[in-house]
Every structure is written in structure tokens, then in C-alpha cells.
Amino acid sequence: MTTQLDSPEQLAALRSPVDPPPATRRRRSFVPRDPKTYIFLAVTAVLLWEIAIPLLILLWGTVSGARPGADDYFSPSSLTLDNFERAFAGSRLTETFWDTFLFATGTTVVAFAMGTYLAWVVERTNTPLRGFITLMMVLRLILPGILTTISWIFLASPNVGTLNRWAQDLFGLAEPPLNIYSMPGMIWVEAMDILPLVFLLMSAALRSMDPSLEEASLVSGKGLLTTTRQITLPLILPAILATLILLFIRGIETFEVPALIGIPAQRFTFVVEVWRQSSTTPSDFGVAAVYATLILAFCSCLLWFYNRMTRHADAFAVVTGKAFRPRRTDLGPARWATLAGALLIIVFSLGLPMIILIWASLYPPFRGFQPITAEGFGLLSFDNYRAILDQDLVIRAFVNSTILGLSSAAAVVLLMTIVAWITVKTDIKGRKWLDHLSFAPIAIPAVAMGVAFLWLYLSVPIPVYGTIWILFLLYIARFTAVALRIMSASMTQLNNELHEAAEVAGASWWRSFRTITMPLLRPGMLAAFIFVLVHAYRELSASLLVYSYGNEPIGVAIFEIWENGSYGLLAAFGILVVLALTVFSVIARLISSRYGVKEE
């Protein structure tokens, strides 16, 4: 059917014939950008209070001579530079710096080597049991750091360490060969704790490489070694550097190993110093503030480099739209050797700690802790597990952590969904700063945040100190970055056109958001929720600063039981916590695979 459009009049007649009725027009002008702006301001205010204000308190603490909570804390008359004098006095600073540097570097190197080896084995070779290796790494990731640190003490302490006892019995040694209370011991335990993270990061990097880039090199006449050197490595380099930086930041910020192993070994990192100066007597808040600020400044610089590296990595990503099958090297019989190496790492990282923890939980209480020996087997019983039910602290801790976890996860996910939406889907001015603000906690060590929250709520007349609310507020600040990463990714994957198609089909903006956008976001929100929940269960160092009797979360409870020396009870408690976390993770995996959430 052809219509002859010969005249301009006919052409004009084809244009939209009727103006929309006046009522619609007036209503349209009342759907302003204002709701978005109000939301933006509200969320910004919350995050400023949660993150920026505590930071400012911390900075203020470096130059204030008064105690937090005192009337003159905020007055300019308390300004002083004495804190810096004491912090930089004598050899304390250089020793602390050296210990921190050594610890962070050692951990980075060891964890990177082992984690990358495992990633290479799983992603790039035909070693058998790759799925099993991956599963073990994921399981290891959810274990709380304090439990694994304690298990290594059980394994390698000079007096009662199981490995030492075995070695001495086997080789007839007079002195125990391993001393966990040393810098090498610290580095080893922390590396074992963090290598699953390296595995995940490097696996992702290896997976994202277009195999045809390597194949083109092979076809051009270069062997495997040259190809790896000239093609694979340069392209993965940004990801490698990013991982190394992240590891180093973690090494500086970690608490459990430097506290439980470092202090007896007389090796003090900055984080431990901050804690000691804040919570043990005599306390020196000024010095604590100075050290915390130092860590902060340094980690922020590192974070800036990290961001540059990840941006570089994206620039090298070759997007062809086709699914990659990464190149696997056929190792032939050598693959059994690589498997043996991988299994060895898993034994040390996951197997031994779990075994000793189970042993300790079954060893009868009130007999002190003994290493694994044949005679000991006869004494095993479930007494510790029975005793747990009588322990108020344990039950309280489970309840507290569950309440805190669920509530803070809900709050954080809700907040970060809004932030992600503002950042990714709107053009509100200043949204980049909201993004930066929410990610800032990565550079803030948990201890420093705990200290800042402590001082903040001692100084302002908001009565949360001494209640569980201070922990609630703290957890929100702690976990914004974690949740935002997931929600940003979800938001980016959300195709605008889905929402637009709904609007074209007649739905209002709100209805389209409710029926199209939100359901599509739900898997991401669920994944972020469970992620934060698991993190909340593991939280220790920040909570240590602000908890009070009756509000102990699990991490703090474990710490207290450790200090009391009830090792059997602690181990039984730990096993229960591990079981709970495993259940959460399994649920999370089921949900993500069911709804197709991309794993970060």
C-alpha cells in the first residue's frame, strides 16, 4: 500500500494530530527531579555522618590533648602537637614501621605465590580435581580469621603445638622445631588466611583473557614460554599489580594475627599499636590517633594506585562478545605433580586448621590443651559442646551477631542500592563523590574505625555508647564498600531499555521501577545481603573497641574465651560458627546460581 504524499498539507496532517489533554500536561510538570535530589541529599547525609564524621574525629584526635568525652574535647584550647611528639618518640616508630612493613610484604609475597599457583592450576591446566580445589578455596574464605589464627597456635606453638610434638616424636628432636610466635610464623598464618582471596582475584584475571591473543603468538612461531612472557604476562600485569596492592593493604590493616601472635612475639604492627593505645591501660588516645591516621594516609595512597590499575586492566580487556574458552595446557603426567602441590596447599590452608580445631573441641575441658597424640584419642568426648549450651556468653554472642548481621545487612544493602542507582543510572551532580565516600572504608582499618566510633559517641550527646546500637552503626560504616561493589555491578548490568520499554508500554516511572527494575535487582541485593551477613559474623577488631558487656558479637566472644584460656569451649564454639557460616554460604550459592547472579 503506497500513499502519495504530494503536498505539505498532507504531510502536516500526518503529524501528531491532537495535543495531550490539559490535565495530563499539568500532572507531568509535577513529576520533578526533586524526589531524586531529596533522596540523594538524604543518603549523602547518612553516609557523611557514618563515614566522614568519624574520620574527622580521628583527625581531630591527632591534635587534641583532651580525652574524648571530656567537656573541653572539642575546644581549641586542647590543641597540641604533643601527640606527634610521643608517637614519633624514640625507636618505637621505626620498630613499628619495620614490623608492619616486613609483615605486609612477607604476607603479600607468600600469599601471592601460592594463590596464583592455584589459580593457574585451576584455570590454565588440565590438572584433575579443579572443582574440588575451587570449592576448598571458597570454603576457606568464610572462616573467621580469629579461629584460623588460634588453630595455628594450636598447631605450632612451641609448648603444645601438635606439629611440634609430632616432629619431636618422629625425629627425636630435643627442641620444638617450629615457633609460631615469630615474624615468619605471623607471615605464614596470615598468608594462609588470605591466599583464597588471591586465588579468586587471579582466577578472574586469567579467565578474562582472550585465548586467541596467545594462539596468535603460537601460530607466529613462538613457544609457550615466550608467549607467556611477551603476551600473557603484560596483559595480566595490571590485574597482578592490583592484587598485590590489595594484599599489601590487607597486610597493614589486619588485626587477628598481629594481636594473637604478634604481641607474644613482641612484633607490633601499627594496627596493634592503635588497639593497645586505645583499650589497654595506660591508654594514650593521641598516639593511637596519630598511628591510625598514618595507616589511613598510606592506605589511601595505595588505594589510589589500585584504582588506576583496575582501570588499566579494563582497557586491555578485549571485548568480542563471544564466550571465551581459555587455553588449557596439557601437562601430561606432570598434572599429578601439580595436583599434589595444590592439595598440599589446601591441607595447610584449610585441612590442618580444621582438624586441630575439631580435635580441640572434642578434647575434654579442664585438662588444658594437649596436642594430637594416640593416647589423647581415648579421652575425646562432646563435653565441650554440651558445656556451650550453659554458657551465657556463647548464646548471647550468637544472638547478638545474628541481630546485628541481619539488621546491618538490610540497612547497608538498602543504602547501597540507592547509592548504586544514583551513581550508575542518574546524572545528579556530585554522585561521583557519593561513590568515593562509600568506598572510602576500604582504606580505613577496622581498628581505626572502631576507635573513631568510640570517640565520636563518647563526645556527642547521642546515647548509643554502651548499647548494641553503636555496633549497629559501626557495622553499617564497615560494610558499605562490600555491598556497593556488588550493587554497582548489578546496576551496571541492568539494561536501561528494560525500564524504558515498560514506560513506553504505559507504566509510570514508579510502577516500572517497582515491577521491572527492583525484581531484576533482587538477586544482586540478596547476594549483597548474605555477603554482608557473613562479614558481620566474622567481625572482630572494630567491635573490640566499642562493645560492652551483654553486646558481644561472636568475634569478641571468641576473643574473650581465648583470653580466659578455655580452649576446648572456644574450639567447640568455633566449629559451630563455621557450620553456621557454611550454611549461609551454601544458601548464597544456591540463590545466586538459581537467579544467575554474577560472582564477584
Added chain:
Amino acid sequence: MSIQVTDLLKTFAGGSVRAVDEINFSVPSGSVLTLLGPSGCGKTTTMRSIAGLEKPDGGSITIGDRVVYSVPQRINLRPNQRKVGMVFQSYAIWPHMTVFDNVAYPLKGNADKATTKERSMRALELVGLDHLAGRRAPNLSGGQQQRVALARALVAQPEVLLLDEPFSNLDAKLRDQMRKEIRELQQSLGITTLYVTHDQSEALAISDYVAVMSQGHIVDFGDPERIYSRPASRSVAEFIGMANVVELSALRAEGGTWVGESSLGPIAVEQAGRPPATCSVLIRLEDLHFVPGSDAGRPNVWPGRVVSAIYLGSFWECEIEVNGQRLRTHVPRRQRPSEGQTVHVEVPPDRLYLLPEDDRGPIAGTGPDEDDPVAEKSA
């Protein structure tokens, strides 16, 4: 340097999927052979096996006088030992190097700096990119990346050139241009070339020989004209170009022609040799045309009615109903067919071809690339 492939077998999923099912073919020295077929037919797997990027499960491959893969002789040369040049579908240009470094890469370590520079620049001149030698690789357009990939494949003067669907990421006009350029290049260099594509018009334009593949088998082999006008089976006919295929029965010889009964009526076919026992007749769209009603009664003239007519610029694509059977044809644009119009159509007896019955079924993805207007127009 010819390529010989004998009994090549490649299976997946523990042997249950035969991606390449014991195929045999050879590429004569200096010529272009195209492996043509839809996705999943095994053409890319075959090419990758020749390059050494896939490990086959049986057969042998010879390049020139060298056996590069052979199960009985237990030879399997690694890709870097096979001396082939390959252009990947994604071009595989290394983003962390400049254009020059990309092209010079195969020569590094095998020649001194001066020779490397000279040969690399010559390769870049060959593809017209010598002025971009210092540009960093990510800052190139798709067409430029493709030329860099070509220069890199040729710089070491390989014995054989492999091209894996090199034009599928380019727009139509660029595709035409590159097609011509690569053909000219190949002919001036005289290099044996294996080409893989799913685009049948590309295959016809660029090849000396075409091997049509389906589900791991080669279902037809020959030069482009033979493949197009005398395909080996109905499914090949429907895959290459656009076709009407009409079943024939009661085939008999009358005078110098074969005459058979069909739903259209009697059809006369001029074809040498014995036709297959059961067959159909292939009517290419461009051979079926309108004739005036006065021609009714002549052989191969049938009355019909225009069911649909789509204007495509240089011609109309029409569907004609003849005795209940639908035939498609291309009608010159000035003839302006309209729906419902009664017409007479004719196809000259010497333009028909008798096809044997297919026992393999249709090649999945029948007809030319539907997204490719160039293919439709030139069919």
C-alpha cells in the same frame, strides 16, 4: 605448497560429538579453498587442527612436503613449528604493543633488526598501513585491525595462509572492499590459502574451490561456478544462493531432453548424462522470468499468480503461485509486479539442473545469510 587433509577426525564430549567426521580434502598449491557451512559444521575446528590449535583424534595433515600431524606416524607438530600464517576472527591484535610491534613479532629473534624492520614495513605497505606503524593497537578501527592481522600473518612468508571468518565483524561495504583486496593480495603472492566462512556469497567471490560442510562432513566440493549451478544435492542447492526446488517423477527421455512430471506440470530439462533415479529440479531465482501470455504452451511456461512482491531496490522479489506450488523469483525493477497479478513464468530447459535426493536432510541455516543484504541482492 599444498595442504593435504586425510581422514581427519575430531570428537568432543567423550566421542559422542563428531565435530569433524573423517574428512578428506586438499588445497592445491597457490589456490584458495573455502570451507563453507553454518555454525557447528566443523569448518573452524578443521582449520584450527591444521594450525595446530586443536588436537584431532585421527587422520593426518600434510603441509607441502611436511607431515605436520599424523596418527599412524605419531607426529603432532606444535603450532609454532608449523609455519602457517593465521588471521583470527577477532583479529587477536595485542593491545599492549604498537602496530609495528604486532607485525614484527613473528620475526623477532629469527632475524636481525634491520631485516625485521624492512620486512615488517613491507608487510605493512602491502596492506596499506605503513603510515600507522607507530600507532598503539587499541586505537585502530576494525578494518585497520584486520589489516594489521593480515600483515602479521604474512610477514614471516609462511607457506600457507589461514583465514578464520575474517570479515564477520566488518560492515557490508568494508567487507566488499576487503574481499577484493585479499583476493588481489593472495593472487599476487601466490600463497596457498584456506578460508573459513558461513557467508556463501563471500565463498563464491573469493575462492578457487569451495568445500561445503555440514555436521562434520564435506557434502560438496568444486569450483564456485560448479557448486552454484550444479550442486551435489538439494540441501547444498538451498544453502548456496536462493533456490526453488521442485520434485520430479516419471522422468523420461524425449528427444534430446529429459522430461518429468511435477506439481507445476511437465518440466523439460536439458542435461547431459543419466539423471539420478529419484530427483528434483533446481530452479535458480534469476532463471525464472515473466513471459507474455502468448508464450503459453511452450515448454516450461506456466501460468501463475503473484502472491507477494517486495521492492528491494534493483529488483523485486516475488512469490508466484503456480498450481498450488510457490516459486520465488527476482523480477527487474521496471516490470513492477503487483499482488494478485496473473502472469506466465518460464525457465529455459538448459538453465535447469537435476538434483539427486538428499539423504542427509537440509543443511541447518538454509538460504543465504538473512542479515546480509549484499548476499540477498547478489543471489
